[in-house]
Amino acid sequence: MSPQHEMIDRPTLLLDKGRCLANIHRMAEICSQHSLSFRPHFKTHQSLEVGRWFRPYDVEKIAVSSVSMAEYFAEDWDDIMIAIPTNLRELARIDQLAKKCSLHILIEHSELIPILAKALHTSITVHIEIDAGYGRTGVDSTEIELIRSMIEGLSAKKNLRFGGFVIHNGHSYDARSVHEIRAIHHDSMDKLNELKHSFPEAHISLGDTPACSTALNFGLVDELRPGNFVFYDLTQLAIGSCQADDIAVAVACPIIAIYPDRHEIIVNAGGIHLSKDRLGIPGIGDIYGQLADMQGHHIGSLLKETYVKKLSQEHGTIHVPNPTDYRRGQLVYILPVHSCMVVDLMPYYLCAGERIEIFKHK
């Protein structure tokens, strides 16, 4: 146990600033090498302070996943994309916020255009979400005529400006190797190239961390919009997006019970701290985290053959190869399966002994 953590009595989210800065640096370099603009998605870290760590890379625009989050980040940022199809029940708040910053919103259907034109009194940039294979939201990339009519519809409204195409290839999360990520990305690039052929002037923003982290080229894409890369996690490690020592957050958890015969330790941290998001590991099954070493304020190596196998509300059951190495009251450090979800659950980061608040409005 790290001597820096003597005061920790509850599950606590630790942030390794060195790893996080390296992740930001690496993604900024990727954008620079490919001459892409960089609009980091802040839904993962949800923190004004962590957001400021992007400033040295001349980042001037961001993406978020809700109007509430946009309102929060508008304190620091002048150019914000709410990267989710527009919720028609929030138009009054969107209209208010557009007075304070350059606001970008998404649509995935033409029926929103007259509604937006009527409800919004401030000029706003509207992007069309394109589905390039994920199958969640967006206009199918092959629907050229529909897309053309939407662009024309937007251009006909004086308070709406067509901003370009936004793509999130979330199916890259099903990949389990760099090769598989690149295959999905390549397929998506083919679709976007056809789209660009029909709309050569349209700006294209691409989102997913796996492709942004590993692709060899980005075709006719103009902007990268990844979020998870700022911390990565065990899922990204399994996908092939990162290395184990890129993972920048860990949850410090007190041991409350030990069962040597079962090769299990029980920590006082459960689904309300680690989330119930899971990762399937061949030969083991679903896991909810894995232990790592801690060296001072720095996250160390993954501990082999350790995995969180079960979560209740406030209990976590961890398989360990050598249960006698542990004692009640000791802290262990769990790397999360999905960092975005864990950050959302926790009230603050502890970063080299300092508290960094996390946005807490839903």
Added chain:
Amino acid sequence: MSPQHEMIDRPTLLLDKGRCLANIHRMAEICSQHSLSFRPHFKTHQSLEVGRWFRPYDVEKIAVSSVSMAEYFAEDWDDIMIAIPTNLRELARIDQLAKKCSLHILIEHSELIPILAKALHTSITVHIEIDAGYGRTGVDSTEIELIRSMIEGLSAKKNLRFGGFVIHNGHSYDARSVHEIRAIHHDSMDKLNELKHSFPEAHISLGDTPACSTALNFGLVDELRPGNFVFYDLTQLAIGSCQADDIAVAVACPIIAIYPDRHEIIVNAGGIHLSKDRLGIPGIGDIYGQLADMQGHHIGSLLKETYVKKLSQEHGTIHVPNPTDYRRGQLVYILPVHSCMVVDLMPYYLCAGERIEIFKHK
């Protein structure tokens, strides 16, 4: 959509007070019929206000799942059990809290006894957690000599008082019928009866909502300590603990996209609102919720063949049989798979138009 919900613009947790009061009434009746004392577990609702709804049933003692939650409820309650093995890193806070209320804590190993005796300066009641088949935490119920030595160890310390045995048969959550719940409960009762034979004076507290809701007898149990029953959820419905119209919470979610060909609607509510807890449905797979009607402030019937099939951070994908019945901007009402987890994620209840705050300290 209920006209009462015109002002809702974000995912919002609705509480049907009528259903909740009926659930409280029913469990109080079960305790009364079986001459059991009633120590409701407040980890599910996490609300001072909802806690007050138990007062008409002469409830005077409660259970919680953390020291923080005990501190919160100590404003209203004088007898509180922290129903999780004691976290040795929180002894100072436990000692402080024991000055304000009659505090009950749990141990599952003898090694804690001298540590507690040394660290705690206020008299405190210590219960021994017994494992009667669940396999999470607790002393195996057949370890009679070990249990005897723990009771003797506690009795030898003047600031510690042995309070009895605490059992949570969480494996009842694997049941899928009342018959299966009762089989698990019956097996557990056999074990507890043997324990009671060795320790006839020891008080026995039993926890799980499935058995508390459906058992025909409770053997030599003295106290019921269920939590989830206050709201129930789709998991309890699948287990057989409740009926569909007992489920007392629903999440109102705005529709942001509709894909008729896929039979899907997309709502602006994801894993950060509904949790990633899931329920396996034969022939369908894992689901994260199901839609229900809403009549005014009251939750209505489950909508057949509707289920939340996928969750991202702030998107939910819902299968519906008739997608043309829905429109963007409309609210739908999702019954949760696991109410405890959803409540923990949400900032407040909306109950007949009034906000009820939810405890938010981890």
